Amino acid sequence: xxxxxxxxxxxxxxxxxxxxxxxxxxxxxxxxxxxxxxxxxxxxxxxxxxxxxxxxxxxxxxxxxxxxxxxxxxxxxxxxxxxxxxxxxxxxxxxxxxxxxxxxxxxxxxxxxxxxxxxxxxxxxxxxxxxxxxxxxxxxxxxxxxxxxxxxxxxxxxxxxxxxxxxxxxxxxxxxxxxxxxxxxxxxxxxxxxxxxxxxxxxxxxxxxxxxxxxxxxxxxxxxxxxxxxxxxxxxxxxxxxxxxxxxxxxxxxxxxxxxxxxxxxxxxxxxxxxxxxxxxxxxxxxxxxxxxxxxxxxxx
Ligand code: SF4
Numbered sequence: 001x002x003x004x005x006x007x008x009x010x011x012x013x014x015x016x017x018x019x020x021x022x023x024x025x026x027x028x029x030x031x032x033x034x035x036x037x038x039x040x041x042x043x044x045x046x047x048x049x050x051x052x053x054x055x056x057x058x059x060x061x062x063x064x065x066x067x068x069x070x071x072x073x074x075x076x077x078x079x080x081x082x083x084x085x086x087x088x089x090x091x092x093x094x095x096x097x098x099x100x101x102x103x104x105x106x107x108x109x110x111x112x113x114x115x116x117x118x119x120x121x122x123x124x125x126x127x128x129x130x131x132x133x134x135x136x137x138x139x140x141x142x143x144x145x146x147x148x149x150x151x152x153x154x155x156x157x158x159x160x161x162x163x164x165x166x167x168x169x170x171x172x173x174x175x176x177x178x179x180x181x182x183x184x185x186x187x188x189x190x191x192x193x194x195x196x197x198x199x200x201x202x203x204x205x206x207x208x209x210x211x212x213x214x215x216x217x218x219x220x221x222x223x224x225x226x227x228x229x230x231x232x233x234x235x236x237x238x239x240x241x242x243x244x245x246x247x248x249x250x251x252x253x254x255x256x257x258x259x260x261x262x263x264x265x266x267x268x269x270x271x272x273x274x275x276x277x278x279x280x281x282x283x284x285x286x287x288x289x290x291x292x293x294x295x296x297x298x299x300x301x
Contacts, residue, residue, distance in 0.1 A: 002031040005028050005059060006059050031059070032084050032089060033084075034086055044209075077266075077267045108268070110133065123164055171197075171198045176202055198270075199283070203273075225259040226252070260283070262284065271286075
C-alpha cells in the first residue's frame with residue numbers, strides 16, 4: 001500500500017515545517033498508477049507526471065500506523081481518503097478504513113466506485129461519507145475527457161443517495177467545456193438528491209493531455225459558486241438562465257461572499273488545490289481569509 005498525505009496535512013501534524021492553516025480535514029491519498037485515463041489528471045495512466053502531485057498539491061509518502069496515531073490525537077475533525085483507481089486499490093482501502101477507525105474521526109472516501117456494493121462496503125467499514133466524482137459535466141464531454149458513462153455515474157450517485165441519504169458527495173470541475181446552465185442544472189439535481197457538491201476550477205497540469213487548455217475565468221467561477229450557494233440554501237429562484245447558456249442573478253444577497261468558501265463534505269477546505277501561489281483564489285479555505293478579502297474589497301460579482 002502506498003499512502004500519501006498532502007503537505008498541508010503534514011504541516012498540521014508537525015511532520016513537515018510550513019505554514020499551518022488550521023485545517024479541519026486531513027487529506028490522505030491511496031496511490032498507484034490509475035487504470036483510467038482522465039485527460040486532466042496527473043495520475044492518469046498516460047500522463048507523464050511525478051506521482052507525488054495530485055492537481056498542484058504535493059503529497060508525501062507516510063506510514064499508515066504513524067499517521068493514524070497522529071491524526072487520532074490531532075484537532076482534525078475529518079479524514080478524507082482520495083483513492084486512485086489502481087489495480088488492487090479496493091483491498092488497500094478496506095485495510096486503511098479499518099486502521100483509520102482507530103482515529104474516531106469522521107471519514108470521507110473519494111473513489112471512482114463501480115457499483116452500489118462497493119459504496120455500501122465503505123459505509124460498512126466505517127466511512128461517514130462517500131464521494132463519487134463526476135468531475136466533467138455532460139455525457140459527451142465526460143466520455144471524451146474522463147472515459148466511461150456520465151449517465152451511469154449519475155445513476156450510481158442517485159441510487160447511493162437513496163440508500164445512504166445525506167451521506168453522498170460529488171466533485172465538479174468547472175472549465176472542461178461545459179456551459180454555466182449545464183452545471184447549474186446538475187447542481188440542482190444533486191441538491192434535490194441530498195448530494196453535496198464540491199466545486200473545483202480546472203487547472204492545467206504539466207504532463208497531462210490537457211496541459212495547454214485554458215482555465216475558467218475567476219469571474220465565471222464566482223457565478224457558478226454563487227449559484228451553488230443559492231441552490232443549497234434554497235434560493236435557486238434568484239438565478240436567471242440567459243439565452244446564451246450563461247447565468248445571471250436577480251439580486252446578489254448580503255451573505256453572497258460565503259459562496260466563495262470551499263464546498264463539499266463538512267469541514268473540507270482543500271487549500272490552494274486549484275490555484276498557483278500569488279494568483280486569485282478560486283476556493284477560499286477559511287472564514288478568516290474570506291473576511292480579509294471582504295475588507296480589501298477583493299470579493300466582486
Ligand atoms: S468534498 Fe472534500 S472531504 Fe469530501 S471527498 Fe471531496 S475532497 Fe474529500
